[in-house]
Amino acid sequence: MFYREAGQYKKTYSADMAVFPILQDRIGIGLILLTAAVIIPIFGSNFFISTVMIPFLVFSLAAMGLNIVTGYTGLISLGTGAFMGVGAFACYKLTTYFPNVNIIIWILASGVFSAAIGALFGLPSLRIKGFYLAVATLAAQFFLEWCFVRVPWLFNYNASGAIEVPTRTLFGVAITGANATPTTRYLVLLGIVVLMTWVASNILHGRIGRTFMAVRDMDIAAELMGIRLLPAKLTAFAMSSFYCGVAGACMMFLWYGGGEASDAFNINQSFNILFMVIIGGLGSLIGCFFGAALLNIVPIILKFGLPAIGVPLAGATAEHINHLFVGSLIIFFLIVEPHGLARLWQITKQKLRTWPFPY
Amino acid sequence: MDLLFKVFIDPFLQMGAMPDLLVQTLWEGLVSGVLYALIALGFVLIFKASGVFNFAQGIMVVFAGLTLVGLHEKGVPAWLAVLLTLGVMLALAVAVERVVLRPLVNQPDIILFMATFGLTYVLIGIGEFIFGGEPKQMITEELGLPRGAIDVAMLGGRVTFQKIDIAAAVIASIMIAALAVFFQYTRIGRALRAVADSHKAALSVGISLNQIWAIVWFAAGIVALITGIMWGARSDVSFALQTIALKALPVLILGGFTSIPGAIVGGLIIGIGEKLAEFYWGPLVGGGIENWIAYVIALGFLMVRPQGLFGDKIIERI
Numbered sequence: 001m002f003y004r005e006a007g008q009y010k011k012t013y014s015a016d017m018a019v020f021p022i023l024q025d026r027i028g029i030g031l032i033l034l035t036a037a038v039i040i041p042i043f044g045s046n047f048f049i050s051t052v053m054i055p056f057l058v059f060s061l062a063a064m065g066l067n068i069v070t071g072y073t074g075l076i077s078l079g080t081g082a083f084m085g086v087g088a089f090a091c092y093k094l095t096t097y098f099p100n101v102n103i104i105i106w107i108l109a110s111g112v113f114s115a116a117i118g119a120l121f122g123l124p125s126l127r128i129k130g131f132y133l134a135v136a137t138l139a140a141q142f143f144l145e146w147c148f149v150r151v152p153w154l155f156n157y158n159a160s161g162a163i164e165v166p167t168r169t170l171f172g173v174a175i176t177g178a179n180a181t182p183t184t185r186y187l188v189l190l191g192i193v194v195l196m197t198w199v200a201s202n203i204l205h206g207r208i209g210r211t212f213m214a215v216r217d218m219d220i221a222a223e224l225m226g227i228r229l230l231p232a233k234l235t236a237f238a239m240s241s242f243y244c245g246v247a248g249a250c251m252m253f254l255w256y257g258g259g260e261a262s263d264a265f266n267i268n269q270s271f272n273i274l275f276m277v278i279i280g281g282l283g284s285l286i287g288c289f290f291g292a293a294l295l296n297i298v299p300i301i302l303k304f305g306l307p308a309i310g311v312p313l314a315g316a317t318a319e320h321i322n323h324l325f326v327g328s329l330i331i332f333f334l335i336v337e338p339h340g341l342a343r344l345w346q347i348t349k350q351k352l353r354t355w356p357f358p359y
Numbered sequence: 360m361d362l363l364f365k366v367f368i369d370p371f372l373q374m375g376a377m378p379d380l381l382v383q384t385l386w387e388g389l390v391s392g393v394l395y396a397l398i399a400l401g402f403v404l405i406f407k408a409s410g411v412f413n414f415a416q417g418i419m420v421v422f423a424g425l426t427l428v429g430l431h432e433k434g435v436p437a438w439l440a441v442l443l444t445l446g447v448m449l450a451l452a453v454a455v456e457r458v459v460l461r462p463l464v465n466q467p468d469i470i471l472f473m474a475t476f477g478l479t480y481v482l483i484g485i486g487e488f489i490f491g492g493e494p495k496q497m498i499t500e501e502l503g504l505p506r507g508a509i510d511v512a513m514l515g516g517r518v519t520f521q522k523i524d525i526a527a528a529v530i531a532s533i534m535i536a537a538l539a540v541f542f543q544y545t546r547i548g549r550a551l552r553a554v555a556d557s558h559k560a561a562l563s564v565g566i567s568l569n570q571i572w573a574i575v576w577f578a579a580g581i582v583a584l585i586t587g588i589m590w591g592a593r594s595d596v597s598f599a600l601q602t603i604a605l606k607a608l609p610v611l612i613l614g615g616f617t618s619i620p621g622a623i624v625g626g627l628i629i630g631i632g633e634k635l636a637e638f639y640w641g642p643l644v645g646g647g648i649e650n651w652i653a654y655v656i657a658l659g660f661l662m663v664r665p666q667g668l669f670g671d672k673i674i675e676r677i
Contacts, residue, residue, distance in 0.1 A: 327481035
């Protein structure tokens, strides 16, 4: 009754092609942004912001990256974790060499390095398809993981082999390092995520995104229609790795605040992000946020929520139940709705439009 | 120049100078190759019959090994424990077919692939929940597997063969031969091959797909149990084995997803290749290249033959 586009006339083509064509959607997205940018920083506790919101945003960004290559272009990649790692190390090296340049610029620039590496490892995708390609991307994962440990230049020859995040400021306020408050880090991260989602949405709705989808649906047919496969696939890999790299840099600098890269960017991280994309919905931007939210919140509920309401759960048991639960959840979602939470969201919207009538 | 010498000439000089060391390395590679081949075999069985890329094969190996050891710890005699474990694997096969595969019939490949990801997590969860997360000792003696090593003097040095490795190679060969006979000469084996060729044609001559899938998952379960025993005897039974199982993936793409001989040859190439690379070329870059060299070898092969060594030719139509 309230969610209905009756009376909203579109008078130009650009209005018709808008990402949010319905007024209610625009109001909704405005409210969400308002909540994220104003209400959560004011009312959210430090614990909530640093354990729920910051990981959620980082994973959303990484899932977006993977979704570009797997969901939109149909190339399965199992090297997400490694590409994130490239971003983190690139950001670390850049800020060590040029400490005076603002860290946000370096976080975004580190994606460029990740994109270059991603495009390099995307080269086999022209010749190899399907599962064969998935295994080929594992080569990237393991090779880069090895580099993170064995090439001391990457972590500035320090003894621990970990990335040490220095304190960097924006307008005199510390945004990385030990002195940065969770709220500042959250706001910076939010800005990056909103900016990059906006860019991704525009690219994916435009010519490049349509090229990706044509390649996904059938690459031979796409080739016959005049799409050059090599540039298309490499662009997809580069763009995907760009997003993953920025996510990795954000993860290290705005969330972890330093640490062992080989732990943070291992193969399990790649799988984790793949799950987010699958559960959220392949080929959907909003699905990335849904998937990241679900897979991020479930472990937290199991870890902190259940003991709080009096169900005693040791750390190890919570871990086991978490595995069991995530696994069952994946199977359940694949059976019930192979297109993920994004499709459920679409169905809900359709129901809302016709409510209170059945159709 | 110096670098080129170190990469292209020096390793071969080393091989020539100490042939006993070369034989030892080759043998190590051969044994791990056989074990990779065993894991890959489980993948191939399922992929041939149902077109499902079963990511859970690695965890099935761990799960089978854990069940066996766990039952033995509860006081069940070793051989009975083996039988009971087989029963568990059968139950698992039926459950997987009923709960996961049947509702997902006709979905795209990637969806089924993801479902086996989910299965992996479920099995990790159940396994840790029941048996705990810490590594366990495989019951080698109770199963009658030999221990110790044989030293053989040859080529001017001594080469050590672990007895368990010899046993693993022999058992693996027997099992591969048995599988070949099973596929070639039995009624079920013929049905399996029919399903592998074409699901629709097999259905039309009255082969029950559901039954075949349960059988083939059970067969993969048996392979997993044997692999679990062998790997477990060489190291511990722990969830770390799961990462080793990822090594079966380059083996698979090297040999082709649909070929049993491919899995074996691929396993041997990867096993020997990575041991040689680690031993002779590894020190040049600081070691530890065993983790990724297998993928690079496989990738190199793929660039030349995208369907693997023995895989079916990929024909694409519009």
